[in-house]
Amino acid sequence: METDSVPADDPPRRVELSLRDGYATYGWLYAPAGDGGQPRPPVVYVHGIQSHPGWFTRSCGALARAGHAVLAVARRGSGENTVARGHARSAWQLMEDLDDAVVWMCKHTGAAKAHLVGVSWGGKLAAAYCQAVSGGRATRDQFVVRVASLTLVAPGIVPRVDVGWRTKLAVASSLVGRPGRLFDIPLSDVALFTDNEAGRAFLRGDPHRLTRATARFLFASRVLDWRLSRAGAGGLTVPTTLLLASRDRIIDNDATATAIRRLTGGNARVVTLNGAHTMDFEESPDEFLTTLAAATGY
DSSP states (O other), X not given: OOOSSSOSSSOOEEEEEEOTTSOEEEEEEEOOOXXXXXXXXXXXXXXOSSOOGGGGHHHHHHHHHTTOOEEEEOOXXXXXXXXXXTOOSOHHHHHHHXXXXXXXXXXXXXXXXXXXXXXXXXXXXXXXXXXXXXXXXXXXXXXXXXXXXXXXXXXXXXXXXXXXXXXXHHHHHHHHHOTTOEEEOSOOOGGGTOSOHHHHHXXXXXXXXXXXXXXXXXXXXXXXXXXXXXXXXXXXXXXXXXXXXXXXXXXOHHHHHHHHHHHTTTOOEEEEESSOSOGGGXXXXXXXXXXXXXXXXX
């Protein structure tokens, strides 16, 4: 598999994004393959807690070949970002950041709406954002509805792996006096992500993999959990597809499917594919890539 941050053929273009609080992040912009027909809505691709856009060149490329412009955006404090490493002020800030990426992509392409693809922890953020868009009782102004569909790939909504109770107590005690205190993200074993040795070698050597996060970020992540667990049944109204990996060691597949069916009022399409958690790293990911591209065909 490729170990560079961008694929060797038809590489994407690096773009800079300024978030609403002035934080400077980046993304990889993939141009759509097209035949001159009606352009498909663009895709905003949201990575996981440890990952960054360089992990998902295969799936972003597949979406581009299916005719979508794709923006794989790097979360603040992750990937190649060194400012405020592993930090976010709040769950709301993370959702605002995602909103900024969606707005940027819609303006860049001239589209009214974009598809969202959220992988692992990024699926939790994308689902919380869409729930706020489509029916959440936010205490601030609602986001404008710009989401055409939501695809969740092994989303971190009901994980098998979590920080221990001692770490949870330490995080709680750090929130007032030391919100920037760093804690290990409990995903140090690369075997959790993939069974493919080439993928594991890539992860072990990845200098941009995020291994620690601040107390404030971890609390913000917990708030995203609370938003989804307390959302009313059917509160997620955008067309939703859930893709699960059959050999996932990070996500509880059955509990995740139950949670998404409740959130969507039973309207989610649920597909289980043969693979480990990060299906981009499968030795032969064709089934996943084909299914992912079809999920954005609304």
